[in-house]
Amino acid sequence: MNISGVLVATSPRNIEQLSGELVRLPGVEVHGANDLGKLVVTVETEHEGQMADTVVAIQNLRGVLSAAMIYHHNEAIDCPEQEEQ
């Protein structure tokens, strides 16, 4: 299982429309944005290849100035609902 944090930059007027387009991509969630047009996005995929493809897909969306991976975690989780605490 791969989980990434991706910083997506767009122009402030595009935030709403772009958020809608982002969440249509498989495994993509939008968690917040600021008025400079920076969006906090997570991507969750099974394989690393899909992760790289998804980040490229984000970069290719209309209105995206840049999509930069900030955080990447790769771990085999046997039991996805295992409690952390």
Added chain:
Amino acid sequence: MKLTRRDFIKTNAIAATAVAAGVTIPGIKEVLARSKDTIRWDKAPCRFCGTGCSVLVGTQNDRVVATQGDPDAPVNRGLNCIKGYFLSKIMYGGDRLQQPLLRMSNGKYDKEGEFTPVSWEMAFKTMAEKWTQTIKDKGPTHVGT
């Protein structure tokens, strides 16, 4: 609120990205503070290109599981390129070369043969033979590394 492993990892990803973006996400610090983080974080330079980005490398049970750009590094300020992110994990790639392969046909070395797994002894023996033979036939100026 109960936190699954997946939620916890995602929360870490959101927190790191929010810092780099300068976005405030309410409540996230509290969620992370309540969880016992079993990841050990170390600092390392990215070895991909010559820029020298600083990377925070997370290990768990002696395996690299997570990487993030170092927000305090003046070179990359919390960002990394995608090559840098995957670099630390290709160590565990299933198709990584882990034993010597020799081009062989019918159990013998053959320049046109297929790559076949062999022992290190066999690999070094074959290399030594080829070098010795070349030096013998053509002289010491015909080998090099």
